[in-house]
Amino acid sequence: MTITEGQTAVAAFTPAELYARILRDEPLFILDVRNEEEFRRSPIEGRTNLTTVNIPYFEFIEDEEAAAARVPTDREIFVVCAREGSSQYVAGVLHERGYQARYLEGGYVSWGNFYDVRDVVAADWGRIVQIARPARGDLSFAVISGGQAALIDPMRHTEVYRDLVAAAGATLTHIFDTHVHADHISGGPALAEETGATYYVHAYDAIHPIDMLPAVIAYTHVQEGDRFQIGAVTITARWFPGHTLGQVNYRFDAPDGRSALFTGDGIFLRSFGRPDLGGKGEAWTPILYRSITERLPRMASDDTLILPAHFSTLDEGSAEGIFAAPFAEVRATNDALRPRDEAEFTSYVLSHLPVFPPEYVEIKRVNIGLVTPCDGTANELELGKNICALSNA
Secondary structure (H helix, E strand, C coil): CCCCCCCCCCCEECHHHHHHHHHCCCCEEEEECCCHHHHHHCCCCCCCCEEEEECCHHHHHHCHHHHHCCCCCCCCEEEECCCHHHHHHHHHHHHHCCCCEEEECCHHHHHHCCCEEEEEEEECCEEEEEEEECCCCEEEEEEEECCEEEEECCECCHHHHHHHHHHCCCEEEEEECCCCCCCCCECHHHHHHHHCCEEEECHHHCECCCCCCECCCCCEECCCCCEEEECCEEEEEEECCCCCCCCEEEEEECCCCCEEEEEECCECCCCEECCCCCCCHHHHHHHHHHHHHHHHHHHCCCCCEEEECECCCHHHCCCCCCCCEEHHHHHHHCHHHCCCCHHHHHHHHHCCCCCCCCHHHHHHHHHCCCCCCCHHHHHHHCCCCCCCECCCC
16 A cells, blocks of 8 residues: 555654653654564654554555554554654555554664653853653753853764754863763764864774774873863763773762762663673773772762763663762662672672674674775764663563
8 A cells, every 4th residue: 555645634743752752751652663673673762651552564564454453543643664664554554444653754774773862951151951862762962051062972963063062052072971982973073173173082992892993083192180161161081991991980060069970881770780781891801890899989979960871771760861979869769880899899790791783793894994884884873772781680
């Protein structure tokens, strides 16, 4: 079946609408018609009122009636496929059979590349802005003060960040990657080229941990204790090795006494970054232990806001989709941070490592300039939720 001129048009829905409904925890029924492997690797996740059913597209091609019979008739159906045309086709099949059906504009790629931008803090001195990519559980941040802007862990769609900085009437001056990421392609080097801002990363991360090849991107080595002035606020680099050898947390201090810690993959709200993505889990676990037990208490006070680079579930954030919490709360509720001696910690970490995604090795190559993928390949590399944290299983 095709939707031809003269037939009733089937309405689309946008990624922004989808995310807004998910955050409000409205009853939502998603019919995902991708193949089973794609669905398993990257399902659309939400809160308690999201229901998702996977009926592959080819089943509607082979037997429309049988496939449609598996879809409820008493609610609006949101159809998702890898391609917009495929989801539009299935929505059309359902629409002709009397269903309330809509399709995802742009296909799943549009959801995978959707960014949500909202303020974490707004004050007289400026703003901390969260830029989230909910399909992947990725978080990045902007600090804007006094006409200057700094970015922490920007992702690959650089126009999102350029638009944000321009709308704020600011100039991008500093770009910080807390580490060389394995789960997604960084926008830091590209933004530095596009804007002239300085790109900072620790030199330990400018060597591929498995290939042992040096970076071919332009970067400035950041070291423990380096201080940067962004308008009225100060950002201080605090070395936090373990997830990677070059992981750096960035301490933020404002003139009104507020503090925050951009923790990258060092500490999450409910877990911490796994130490094995460089292929050296046993060797790096004791380093991570010392960072958590010795370095972290010197970086954050109880009221310091923890701002991580990832989340695993939406329940980690507020109803408004903000992923931040005071350090005292994180310490009290993050079971992964409960006191353990080094032997207990090592046993806990090495027994909770999720599968090692092979594409993470290639993403590391991309992020230090050894490989330059096309957009299609970049989408494939980044498909699915990040798994940089320890498993809760």
